[in-house]
Amino acid sequence: MTPKLPLYFDYNATTPVDERVLEAMLPFFGEDFGNPSSRSHAFGWKAEAAVEVARQQVAELIGATPQEITWTAGATESNNLAIKGACEMYRDKGRHIITCSTEHRAVLDPCAALAKAGWQVTHLPVDEAGRVDPAKVEAAITDQTVLISIMAANNETGTLHPLAEIGRIAKQAGVLLHTDATQAAGKIPLAVESLGVALLSLSAHKLYGPKGVGCLYVRRRSPRVRLAKQMHGGSHERGLRSGTLNVPGIVGLGAAAEIAGNELTDDAERLVALRDRLDEGVRSQLPEVQLNGHPTERLCNTANLSFAYVEGEALMMKLSSLAVSSGSACMSASREPSHVLKAMGVPDALANAAIRFSLGRPTTVEEIDFAIGAIVQAVRELRAISPLYELAREGIDPTRLQ
Template identity: 45%
Template sequence: MEEPIYLDHNATTPVDRRVLEKMLPYFCEVYGNAASIDHIHGNKAKQAVDEARQTIAKLLGCRKESEIVFTSGATEANNLALIGAFRKFRDKGRHIISSIIEHPAVLDTLNYLKCEGAEITLVPVDACGVIDLEALEAAITKETILISVMFANNEIGTIQPIKEIGALAKSKSILFHTDAAQAAGHEKINVYDMDIDLLSFSAHKFCGPKGIGGLFVRSYSPLIKLSPISFGGGHEKGMRSGTLNVPGIVGMAEALSLANKEMKAENNRLMEVASLICQRIQQTFPDIKLNGHPQKRLSHNLNLTIPGVEAKALIHLLKNKLSFSAGSACSTVKVEPSHVLKSIGITDEEAFQTIRLGLGQSTLDAQRIADALIQGILRIKG
């Protein structure tokens, strides 16, 4: 039987074979602890980490490679950014502003911070999922110390006006954090040009290995120091203790480098594939709705509401042909409708009739994908 086409790249991506080849020597040959710099084995590992850190820093527009703090992924990076910043700067204020459509890694962390005395304001978005900049500015108070808005949404693919948000935060001397898990490796990022102070990213979203990510922490205008949230060795300038994942770090740098080199061509290709799939389906079912911003969106994301068709039923019916998800992969264990979809005006019933197609390197046959979806929808509708 033919392998189903993988369409869940927003959830995770396969490791690029070129990335795997780059990683392999760091499992069995260069296996030293990067913190053990008193001997050759440790120094070789440290050199690999230093080179990877330098590569990633350059690709993100950092001024220094030391501005990159390695973590286990974007979830940990979000926790470190939000909790670390709040604990460090709460003597100046306790108010944090975010958006209503953030990933649970941000929303759950903000909810936790209420226990530590934080005051949280969640700003609304419009029908396309774009944050209301006027509402964002109006929410700022003398107590506001941090604004956290995701770069691109994991469900509907909408890209936020990050540069404008950064400029606003800068003008008010407020720290700006962005969860760029969905954007890194897919969109051009320059942290200084965009006035970003803290940026989270994760390798497995751009064909790197799972279990490795990072946090950009600005060191110039202003110099930012975070309170650590884990302890035991003082690694990563005291911000994140723990033995470094050398193979993962090497792989992440290679994956990000490849993604940036191939970004323009790949985005153009995926935009065309996504457009063909959407057009083909809507020709048969004109009432199918594309969610998110029609232009300012991730090229590899398609979020579709299919009236009269339960998403879970369609996923089950097509499991041998296509692998895709209903809404956010990180919240599929919940029975509640997506908070992102509800925030852009979609009803509970429509939310359960919504699917997410995450395209990627292996997505080649738009016609086959569209035909499979059409056949599945026709079977369910009878």
């Protein structure tokens, strides 16, 4: 039976709100509408209590204490607060930060803003699987280094960085480590202490919670981390992030975090099997398909595949029954190949032929099998009209042609 089309394979872009999450949120749009800052009546107390339950739920997902969680409007804000807040607070130590060339724009752009303000920013390279070498992190640290920001998992390829090793190096050098865990949260176990991170960003809409809400973990002990606030106002969130709290959103993030913590192992096992079924199903029927990302150190739900001799955008158009994203999707209007694939040394032709398939909790075997069929057919059709593919089949390397 054909599943209902179009099929969604873009869970790294966003996820649907889990029904259980929605149910937890609904009362806070209606009868429990109070403002948690209203300390003088029961409406406020009820909202505040719900926000504190959520803080506990999120803290548990990452092995933190509730006091270490600050609510934000999502990972972009969390990353800005972490990076700009730490640099402003500790600027007397020096003016150097270290990050990685494959980070999301929500990290690269705050770093670029700091560079404009006179900071030195080191962008570490990655290997062909997209991983940063901890030895390179160590070598890049100077006595001026205030912060290292390395993501836990890459949004385009799913590649996981050796974060615990980087955490040990950062701790030994007395440098703060921030991680953008937006894609990792809910997909792999995260324990802030064993990872050695001082700051961690996550976002509700990537783990079956609502859009527009996230949080920043800020370590409180050994040693306590302080940040310069980036939002001035009513001193909410212990003065770190002003603004009336998004109570339904926060309750949703809390519920989503609890569910993710409970179901992470089962979800991951199921998703790895589906992801590999897709990957193997496609590659067993089509030659010249390259996996972009680490073969094993990778998110359970992500397969980024390049189909040689095929234009990614043309393939996406043909695959209109599948919601996927191309190698350049993050750059919206620009057709520039993805900066992530470029940093991994993927040639432009293959980077432009990349499609990211990201699976999620609702993905089924039937959906995967339908997708395999659709992909194989679309690629065969496009290659049939590709002069480059014809040349390659005749043994001529088209990349060497003038």
